[in-house]
Amino acid sequence: METDEIEKLETIKRLTSSCLSTLRPVDNKNRIHSAEIKVYDYYELASVIRNLMKLCVVALDHDGAEVPVTIENRSIDVGLILGIALQLFPIDEFELLNEISILFPVDHDQMINEKTENQKENFKDTSEK
Template identity: 45%
Template sequence: MERNEIKSLENSRKLSVRYFNTLKPVTDKTDMYTAEIRVLNYCELAYVISNMLKLCILALDQEAPEISETIKNPAINAASVLEIVAQLLPLDEIELLDEMHQIFSTDSQDLNKLTTEKV
């Protein structure tokens, strides 16, 4: 392996340690990961799950103008659902993609220069 390839590999490993934070490996299973959401307590967790379910019910039953009266507190707080979605966005990993894109773009440009010079 060339010196530049080794350096690139080492840099990639450093970047992956720094940025791969959203998914945590499940200790008792291979190829399985968890993504964490943060809530204050069980009540907030239940509230968020309830809002997600209500939103899904409305999405599936498009003819229903509102949630069934059998569901206690039929109002939907879409903001709480969106907060969970925002927590699950892998922002650190997206930063890694930008860093790696810059590295590989530079490597690609260097390779193109070398190829052009040889011709």
């Protein structure tokens, strides 16, 4: 391997260990991972769950499009739901992708030519059948 390629691989290894932080392995056998959300207490956790459920009720009820009157607090705290989504958003992983794209710039003309060739091959294969 060239020295430049070795340096790129070492950079990717370093970035991977610092940037891949959203998912954590739970069990290597099943390839299961966990993602963490942070809440202040059980009450906030309950609020998150209730708001997610109310949001789902509204999403399922196309005609009524509102939380049923039998639910005590009918308003949906969309900000709370979006806050959870932001906690789960893998920003570090996007930083890694950005660094990889800098290390390995794409030649767009070559990529377009390869796609065109692949499409021609696929068309040729399907027309011969």
